[in-house]
Amino acid sequence: MAALELAGIRKTYGRTVALDEATFDVRDGEFFCLLGPSGAGKTTTLKVAAGLAEPSVGVVRLDGVDVTDVEPTRRDLAMCFESYALYPQHNVFDNLAFPLRSPRRRMPAERTRQRILDITTLLGIDHLLDRPVTQLSNGQRQRVALGRVLVRPASAYLLDEPLSHLDARLRASMRAELKAISGEDGTTTLYVTHDYVEALSLADRIGVLDAGRIRQIGTPREVWSEPADTVVARSFGKPAINLVDGAIAAAGGVLTFVSTDGALRLPVPGLRTSPGVRAQLGIRPRDLGLLRGAGDLPSSLVCFDAAIYVLEHLGRQTEVTVRVGAALLSLVVPREVADGHVLDDKVVVTFDPAAAHVFLPDDGGRRVVR
């Protein structure tokens, strides 16, 4: 086990910048998730860490030792490729044995066999050992690829979207499995994913990567409740956070957010900003509600008028999209609350000002602190 550190990594391919000044460290035994959309530079980061790509600028350290010039073979890292990178000429067993039989390890045959059996049983692929990998489904291949990493001890694991090709049910159970394994085994892990649920579930800390730049590093709770900017805010939650364009005004001494067309006006007290700036209001869909009948409204909530744009069932809940002026807002409510509404119905939406975030589009979407 080792601590892994990337410092000031810049990686360019021709004129395109894949990674820009990426700096982060994965502590000894920590599970660190890099979250970002495709093309954000996640795989490049892993390849730089593994030594498969040479950074244009920057340093990679393992346990404080500069390994930037060390061949990948000698870094003692294990990596799971998104493309699986299984050896098509071998069956499952030989794929898993490949790292154990390498000149660096030369594990005795009996121990190799035992180790492979343990791991494949854990991953639920022990019945496939004699199968050529070309005859496996994508989900099975992915588990073999993961197995090839877990089968051997390493200073750190580098995992590139190891669950992305599994179906929903299997993904959820493998995620839980992976969480259990990492809890017990405690190998330093750098995990790359585009799925925020995986990041929230698995990570000790999350780094949000976008267009080659790290936007924020923090615990799941930090990146969720204190997003550094709109990119981070949009990375978490389903449906995604609502972002409404507008400006900050001072109405009767209280700072108020006013949407561009003036249709939405909401007080946002306690902001450290001045009236007149352009702003984006961010509200998570689960922080909005629908007012049913003339029931009394908790004093902490404010409300505004809207019209129903679309209703979508999500099991026991319904995602309601409402229109306020030109802005569309999604909210998620229990099914019975939405039942009976039809398109273009007038509704009253409730909202907790304390749950709102304000971002400054003129400042790269940075969040205003309260």
Added chain:
Amino acid sequence: MSNLVLYGVRKVFRSRRGAPVEAVRRMDLEVRSGELVALLGPSGCGKSTTLRMIAGLEDVTDGDILIGGRSVLGLRPQERNVGVAFENYGLYPPLTVAANLAFGLDARRLGRARERRARIHDVARRIGLLDVLDARPASLSSGQKQRVALGRAIIRAPDVLLLDEPLSRLDAAQRDLTRRELRRLQRELGYTTVLVTHDQEEALSLADRVVVMDEGRVRQVGTPDEVYDDPADVFVAGFVGEPAMNLLPGVLEGGGPVWLSPHVAVPTDIRGAAGDVVLGVRPEDVILVGPDADRSGGVADAVAHVLVVEDLLECTLLTVELPGVERRLVVQTGPGLRAVPGQAVSVAFHRLRTYVFDAKTGERLR
């Protein structure tokens, strides 16, 4: 707009090698005028084949297809007035977006040049393609491609609109956005629509009615709520809903309880049946009873051992082990639950939302 009726439709693929494959088995379905019906199922369940038969891209082995009360069996795709948005878009790569939209109008020589231009403009405006009319498909984002495919399908005002996995190639953010727009557009235009998807969330959120298919067979037809709350068999139960329903093997006793292990019995209302069953309960319908989950008030069915805790902030997922039960149980609770692996929790199964299925046939027992 016309209604669409499938009457005993079958499709058998014969290959020179191997046995014939029955891709669709005797399917009966009526899609009412203006309705959106989703065909939902895993890949290879026959849903795309059904769509292709309606479009005329695939022969019908048996049965009849009627659009607006008229059989279309003898008609080539060119002669059926259907609009199709293909899964991989099927855009015409050499043509601009405008020419892609115009292709069907040109081919059928619909209207004068000026009317056609006006129509293209109108459709492009509706689905937000005005800026890219002169671009070629290769330079579009997948969201734009998807909208071109949709625009091409609706521009001729088809009798039936067929959408094959229309959102599958979009990323999560785009998918949510496009899904919403698609739903709104279909409502406004009122097209009779058949949508094919493997994504249960897409089917539930878009459709008026959902047809769940598996291995060429229709498992259930119903509204999204019916399919979700009242699954007809174990396949539907397991396929619809996320996180997926827990399906635990057990033994049903005559008196009602299902024994999951010698230590865990779950009472049910089923009388007069006994034998091997599968007990189904959604993670959200498992209730935590005890100091940390005082909102239930129910009586615990079992004491479980927590294996994994996933705090997803919108909710918390627990993976727990019931005494003597091999299959693990997933429990979904509201956000902010404090639990640690190794802890013991009491769980209760929501009485009205616990389903029992015959272990052999998969049929729901009531």
Added chain:
Amino acid sequence: MGTPRWRRRLRPYLLAMPAVLLCVGILYPFFVGVGYTVFNFSDANRTPSFVGVRNFVDILSSDTFWHSAQVTVSFAVVATVVETVVGVGIALLLHRSSLVARILERFLIVPLMVAPIIAAIMWKLILLPEVGWVRPILSAAGVEGYRGTDSALAAFFWSVVVDAWLYTPFVAILALVGLRSLPRSPFEAAAVDGANWWLTFRRLILPMLWPYILVAVIFRFMDCLKVFDIIYGLTAGGPGDATTTLQISAYLEAITYARYSRGMTFMLILWVVVYASSFVLVRYLGRVQSRAAGSV
């Protein structure tokens, strides 16, 4: 335990080194040959003297050169067009689910594997009035007075026929692969849109197939510009100089008459033409391919 960067940087060069040496080994005679063009080097004149651009002036003002150039270009254009049109046509016919097409496709490559010089010999025999099949077939069709390749037009015609016989399959194979790699859904969409075959062909198939056709055209055109085997074997450039292409002229100059400098000058001019056309065509191909690339 690190490996210095310069050693990692060197790795590809070490791997490519032998190939580079080989290129040098082939480029060296080429440059020596380019040197010949400013001397008057021949077997008769083994101690050449510098003549400047006189070789170029002589050749560019000679009728022989312009005649050969005209023959070469006409041959290249006619043969390429014929092979492309027929080849693409055959590919379209083969790209159907017909039993006949499936069986015949297996024989497509047969001519392609025949050495061009052997093909020329075969055809020479076929065209011989004494043993060949052409005379009886023509007379059966009522055409008399067939006399093989002894007129300028006939020699040119049959040269093109032999080239087309050999290389039409090349175009057809490329076009067929192109057709098979085209996505299916645009054509299904076209059917649903109500398009007939001609509209589909004109607006979709042809433009989508263009990158493949272009590869075939480039290869055929470039090869035709330097055609040697077929014409040498069939007519040896005759009758007279009716089918004397540039490479045959150069051969006569440099090898038959051993006038190296003049032969080399011929070749250098042809080489410039070939290089320039390949440069233009390959760049155009690059544009077409990159345009076709991202398209789904």
Added chain:
Amino acid sequence: MSGKAGLRGRGVLADLVLVVYFLLSLAPVVFIVALSLKSNAEQTSTYLRFTPTLDNYRAVLGIGAGESAYLRFFLASLICAVGAVLVSLVIGVPAAYAAARFRFRGSEGLLFTLLSFRFAPELVVIIPLGVLYQQLGLYDTYVGMIWALQLVTMPLVVWILRSFFQDLPPDLEQAALLDGYSRRQAFVKTVLPLVRPGVAAVCLLAFIFAWNNFILPFTLTSSEAQTVTVSSLAFLGGNQVRFNLVAAGAVMAVLPPLVLALFIQRYLVRGLSFGAVKS
């Protein structure tokens, strides 16, 4: 599809056109085989009906006559083509791998130089090469021919192998590196087994092209290293031409490439188009 019924008439017509094309395409082959089986008496007197005889083949191969020039040419073709392919392979595999996997200065230049060999009119190199060979004593030798044939085989080997290497995701070798293998081991254990069929196909194709080449041996050999293609033409040159013998020689010269081509159908398109078109 119900639509097919309307096209059935057109389908028959299309099949008919195909049949005509293939008759024309295969007729010369049938002709030459027929001619090679004719006796001296029948070669000028009959077209299709004749009594087949293998005498011409016996004559060409010198069976019964003790010594055969043709077999010597055959052997020369074989030595030159195999030699050229082997040299190209040894030099080309590392170069193709480097060009596929690394971006390095000059890689494009190298590739395009090789491609320009393919498109260059051969004489542009042959004329000075011939003079050079006379001076070095390489004229009419196997070594000289093998060297000159690199003009034909080398671009093919490098370009096509590069496209094979490019098709393999680098992930495989990278995985092997991380699994604890050296670069050489990674190449041998992961890449090589996967490209082996492709390499074999390229070798065969390069062999065919080397075998079929005419202008190089025609200008750079005279007797010792003269190949089948050149000698076939020489048969036509004599005073007393026996067409049936020429035909027999031609058939034998065509046979090896045709047989080998059967093994590489899958890779043929990629080979013929230098990797520009993949099937």
